Amino acid sequence: MARAVSETHGEILAAAARRFAVTGYRGTSLQDIAREVGCSKATVLYHFANKEALLAELMAPAIAVLRDLDDQLTGLTGAAAQEAAAVGFVDLAVRFRREIALLRGEFPELLCQPAFAHIQQISERLRDALAGHSDRPGARITALVLLAGISEACAEFVDVPDDELRSALLTLVRRALEPVDAPLPQPPTTEDKDS
Amino acid sequence: MARAVSETHGEILAAAARRFAVTGYRGTSLQDIAREVGCSKATVLYHFANKEALLAELMAPAIAVLRDLDDQLTGLTGAAAQEAAAVGFVDLAVRFRREIALLRGEFPELLCQPAFAHIQQISERLRDALAGHSDRPGARITALVLLAGISEACAEFVDVPDDELRSALLTLVRRALEPVDAPLPQPPTTEDKDS
DNA sequence: TCAGGGGCTGACCGATCGGTCAGGCATGCT
DNA sequence: AGCATGCCTGACCGATCGGTCAGCCCCTGA
Structure with a gap:
């Protein structure tokens, strides 16, 4: 050896x-x-050093990307926040689906560990952005369903090619999100809607 | 005592x-x-008798309802299967959200225990029904995202009233499900293969 | 009155967990 | 040759887990 x-x-x-x-x-x-x-x-x-350090090193790349996404989301409101959160998180979840899979429902306890101190707040901001920063219960519920569902789907469909999974999820999210009536910095340009 | x-x-x-x-x-x-x-x-x-028996007795009512739902789903195809699966599962998840919450991501290992032997197959049939029995990856991904997301949302929003949560989830599911092209209102005992 | 039994308990068991520690064994530098 | 360093290991530790067991307490009914 x-x-x-x-x-x-x-x-x-x-x-x-x-x-x-x-x-x-x-x-x-x-x-x-x-x-x-x-x-x-x-x-x-x-x-x-210990078991937690092993997990932390394993999750470091995914966490870094999550932090980047969080930065990109600051300042965005309404539909712009929703779209950015959707695209960003779907991409993150697909790329790091192995990392997401190994957290399978252990999020709550794992978040208590110091190495993952900020993740909870970031994920809450992410959920808030996906809800278009709306206070309506329906919007908040939709955002949580999508975030949790995407995570689970990425952990489950490990054999589906990245781009196929990503496009399927994005189509679903855009269909599932009800448009929020928020003042956009720029009006909704003609987005590419695949019929 | x-x-x-x-x-x-x-x-x-x-x-x-x-x-x-x-x-x-x-x-x-x-x-x-x-x-x-x-x-x-x-x-x-x-x-x-043991820890598992405690869990089994705790989950028994929810499992019974899940079995009923599974029975109601047999024979349904296409959009009818989707609608029945959506309404049935949302209602089940809202009613038994405490039971769902305590499984938080421990489904995979828990399913191996004999008391929960059939649940995996039932949940797969449920997912299949919600996908309108379609083979398209997009439909299957959508179904899993919704089922997992609904479960997580019910476990999370414990303080939202039942009917409010139920209606919000149903609205979301109906919006998220893309209609499947299966125009048969009743199953004429033919194989349900679309295209 | 007293035997019997149901409800309950402290003490204990083997297994497994994350983690520590002294030391073996190469290899490389002086 | 002699020493230091880095990689690795078996043996061991305290804690905790699910589960067992002999026996205590108290109520009941004959």
Whole structure:
């Protein structure tokens, strides 16, 4: 053994991603990951401070993109916010569907961990944007249904090609979102509506 | 102490429902439930054979309704199947949102338990019906997004009145479902293959 | 009065969890 | 040669899990 550190590090990361996607974060033990890599549990903990650090490194790219999306959403209102949130989140969810899959319903508890402190607020802002910043219960419910449904669908349809899944989801979201009556900075230009 | 058995039985059931809804099935220990009731863990296991039996009894009413819905769906095709699935599932999800909440993403592992053997097949049939029994990926993706989203929304909006939540969800589903081209109002026992 | 039984409990069990630690084993630098 | 460093490991730790068991308490009915 005694391979380059980066090599084993990456192998552990990949194995963890695979196991987490199948049995979830809590449902996967460090022993499981070590077995999949072919090393000891102590080796896993040599490369990563603890189990949470392993998850954090695994989620880092997705979180970075989520932060970018959050920045892009600031200032947008009404239909513009809805469209930006829809396109941005669908793209994010499709690209990082493996990362989303491994959170499968463990969001609430995982969010309590310091590494994911801001995600809850970001996801709430995202939901708010998708609702066109409307206070109507119908709009807020629709936004949550779509966000949760998209996440679940991306985790489920792992074998569907990226672009096919993305276009299907975007079509669905645009159809499901009721237009919000908000003052747009610019009037709704003739968007490409696929009949 | 030494109350009537049915009394303690019900208290444990109620406490378990409360704890499961907050921390999930796996995230709640028998000790937690016992602490909430104010009895010992052994008492919980005196009234219920094991943790799984506790969950099974908690879910029994919801599962019974789900089975009824499954029966009502058999034979329906196209838009009729979509409408029946939508109305039936929205109503079920709203009525049993506490039961749905406590499954939060633990569906996959929980379904492996014998008490929930048939639920997976039922939910697949439900998804199929909501897709109008279409094979198109777009229709199947839409159906899954809606089913998962509705479940999550019901688990989240616990404070919204039943009828308000139900009507909002139904409006959303009807808007989100693209009409399927199946003009048969009643099934003439032919295979329902579109195009 | 007293035996019997239902409700309930503390103590305990084996398994598994995340995490620690001293040390083995190469390899490379001096 | 001798030492240091980095990668890795088995053994072990305390905590917690679901579950078992002998036995206590109290009510009931003969």
